[in-house]
Amino acid sequence: MNGKKVAILGFLFVVLVVLAVVFFTSGIKDKIIPATPASPPEVEPLPAQPGQTQTVVLFFLSEEDTLLHPEEREIPADSSVVRQAKRTIVELIKGSQKGYISPFPPEARLIELYVTDEGVAYVDFSKEIVEKHLSGSSAEISTIFSVVNSLAYNFDSIEKVFILIDGRERETLGGHINLSRPFLPLYDLIAR
Amino acid sequence: MLSLRKRSAQITGAVLLFLLLSVGSVSQIQPFLKLSVRDYEEFSRVIIAPSFPLSFEIEKGSSFLLVKIAIDIPFRIQREPFDSRIVKSFGWTKGRDYYILTIKTKIRDFSHDYFVIKDPTQLVIDFKEGADESRGDRDIRSLLDSTVSREGEQASAEEIQTIVIDPGHGGRMEPGAQGKYGTLEKDITLALALKLKDVIERNRPVRVVLTRDTDVSVSLENRAAIANTNKADLFISIHVNSSFRKEARGSETFFLGTEALDDEARRLAYLENNPADVERGIGGDNEDEITMILWDMAQSAYLKESSLLAETIQEELNHLLGTKNRGIKQIPFKVLTGVACPAVLVEVAFISNPDEERKLLTEWFQNNVVEAIYRGVESYIDRYARR
Numbered sequence: 001m002n003g004k005k006v007a008i009l010g011f012l013f014v015v016l017v018v019l020a021v022v023f024f025t026s027g028i029k030d031k032i033i034p035a036t037p038a039s040p041p042e043v044e045p046l047p048a049q050p051g052q053t054q055t056v057v058l059f060f061l062s063e064e065d066t067l068l069h070p071e072e073r074e075i076p077a078d079s080s081v082v083r084q085a086k087r088t089i090v091e092l093i094k095g096s097q098k099g100y101i102s103p104f105p106p107e108a109r110l111i112e113l114y115v116t117d118e119g120v121a122y123v124d125f126s127k128e129i130v131e132k133h134l135s136g137s138s139a140e141i142s143t144i145f146s147v148v149n150s151l152a153y154n155f156d157s158i159e160k161v162f163i164l165i166d167g168r169e170r171e172t173l174g175g176h177i178n179l180s181r182p183f184l185p186l187y188d189l190i191a192r
Numbered sequence: 193m194l195s196l197r198k199r200s201a202q203i204t205g206a207v208l209l210f211l212l213l214s215v216g217s218v219s220q221i222q223p224f225l226k227l228s229v230r231d232y233e234e235f236s237r238v239i240i241a242p243s244f245p246l247s248f249e250i251e252k253g254s255s256f257l258l259v260k261i262a263i264d265i266p267f268r269i270q271r272e273p274f275d276s277r278i279v280k281s282f283g284w285t286k287g288r289d290y291y292i293l294t295i296k297t298k299i300r301d302f303s304h305d306y307f308v309i310k311d312p313t314q315l316v317i318d319f320k321e322g323a324d325e326s327r328g329d330r331d332i333r334s335l336l337d338s339t340v341s342r343e344g345e346q347a348s349a350e351e352i353q354t355i356v357i358d359p360g361h362g363g364r365m366e367p368g369a370q371g372k373y374g375t376l377e378k379d380i381t382l383a384l385a386l387k388l389k390d391v392i393e394r395n396r397p398v399r400v401v402l403t404r405d406t407d408v409s410v411s412l413e414n415r416a417a418i419a420n421t422n423k424a425d426l427f428i429s430i431h432v433n434s435s436f437r438k439e440a441r442g443s444e445t446f447f448l449g450t451e452a453l454d455d456e457a458r459r460l461a462y463l464e465n466n467p468a469d470v471e472r473g474i475g476g477d478n479e480d481e482i483t484m485i486l487w488d489m490a491q492s493a494y495l496k497e498s499s500l501l502a503e504t505i506q507e508e509l510n511h512l513l514g515t516k517n518r519g520i521k522q523i524p525f526k527v528l529t530g531v532a533c534p535a536v537l538v539e540v541a542f543i544s545n546p547d548e549e550r551k552l553l554t555e556w557f558q559n560n561v562v563e564a565i566y567r568g569v570e571s572y573i574d575r576y577a578r579r
Contacts, residue, residue: 136434178526
């Protein structure tokens with residue numbers, strides 16, 4: 001071997017080592033990324049970061065018109081859509097802080113809420129939402145669409161909302177609007 | 193397609209039209225043409241209502257629709273302000289003996305369907321998002337062909353023989369909404385339904401069937417079933433409204449929102465493609481199951497007619513009662529989904545509003561409401577169906 005050949009071989013060796021290092025480290029990187037989940041699993045609730053909040057928009061009624069009026073509300077920051085959706089509905093049932101009208105009987109409670117992979121939120125209310133309801137078309141429309149719009153508006157992963165009462169499917173709240181299928185939001189009902 | 197030359201012709205036309213209009217406005221008895229746009233859940237509707245006989249041609253462009261209207265005299269245009277998902281704006285071009293109305297759309301992919309209504313003449317053009325004409329569309333179109341005239345041809349429509357009136361709620365367990373003074377929705381709806389039956393039968397040779405004529409409970413599905421087994425040609429559900437808002441007042445007429453029907457349609461398609469499941473019987477008597485599914489979808493074939501019935505009734509309610517116009521809306525009402533004919537739900541007034549509750553108890557108000565609904569039905573029959 002002459003000096004020139006050694007130099008070429010040496011150069012090739014260095015290139016090979018560099019390529020190998022790049023190849024393997026990038027390989028390790030690829031393997032590591034999926035091992036750290038982008039979002040923590042729903043079963044392990046993260047304690048809310050003290051001080052950190054997220055703004056959600058809730059929809060209420062007003063004496064002004066027949067539309068749903070937006071009201072912003074701060075809820076503790078949290079990476080779980082389900083927990084944020086629950087907090088949103090709990091805040092919605094609590095009522096407005098700006099004097100808007102609540103489209104819920106005051107006795108109504110949220111029992112459970114879950115979201116499917118297909119983007120359907122199942123919202124389970126206590127039976128008071130039916131028993132204490134006003135039973136009129138307009139009253140039903142405002143109750144249903146304040147829930148549906150408040151969820152779909154704030155959370156991209158919620159497309160449709162299915163309303164359950166006491167863990168079960170129900171035909172209507174008070175004899176009018178069909179609850180047996182999921183609702184899409186009706187943004188036409190929102191005041192601008 | 194609009195060429196550049198046509199486009200400049202359009203501008204000149206618009207200027208010409210403006211000049212003609214400003215000169216013509218001196219005259220009182222000038223012909224006019226009214227344009228209105230209204231959005232529904234699934235389509236946007238443009239209504240062209242001329243005061244003169246209408247002869248027209250329609251041509252579709254990539255993001256506009258041209259309506260060539262044959263007329264050689266100037267006319268006034270009345271346009272209502274609108275905000276539509278699909279319709280962007282209107283433009284006018286004048287030809288020698290015609291005008292061209294350009295309806296510009298916000299989207300490129302749209303389909304349209306149109307029909308003509310007589311007395312007064314109206315050209316109704318419905319715009320739908322998406323370029324494809326679905327099979328369902330064509331079904332509705334052929335259905336409409338049989339009930340309204342198209343391009344000036346005289347229609348031969350189905351006769352209205354049976355009207356089913358549905359007094360909302362009923363029975364001890366389902367009183368419906370309740371007023372401050374203790375008035376129950378179920379009593380008012382029954383009183384109104386009995387009066388309406390009486391008025392219709394006295395004035396028209398039609399059979400009127402009530403889904404209940406006493407204070408009994410009838411399930412929502414059975415109300416639709418009563419309509420279908422009686423071969424109803426029109427279905428009118430009468431309700432009294434209630435709201436969390438104290439100030440809520442006025443009457444409102446609803447027809448079905450179809451978003452709710454999508455899932456059922458998919459289920460039916462599934463059953464058609466998987467007959468084995470049907471034979472095995474999903475949850476009991478499979479024939480009943482299929483019948484129920486079909487009935488659940490029944491109303492989807494009548495949405496356009498239902499929208500027209502809702503409009504004629506609401507028009508009369510606004511006119512006669514002088515109540516605040518709450519308009520017509522598309523909402524998935526359970527009672528309407530299974531009805532296989534044009535169907536509406538009328539919310540007469542708000543029992544949650546003490547003023548309106550008091551009114552609802554009076555004979556004159558009840559008679560006025562019945563009169564208004566009757567006139568709405570009459571005008572629907574006169575305009576869209578053969579007597």
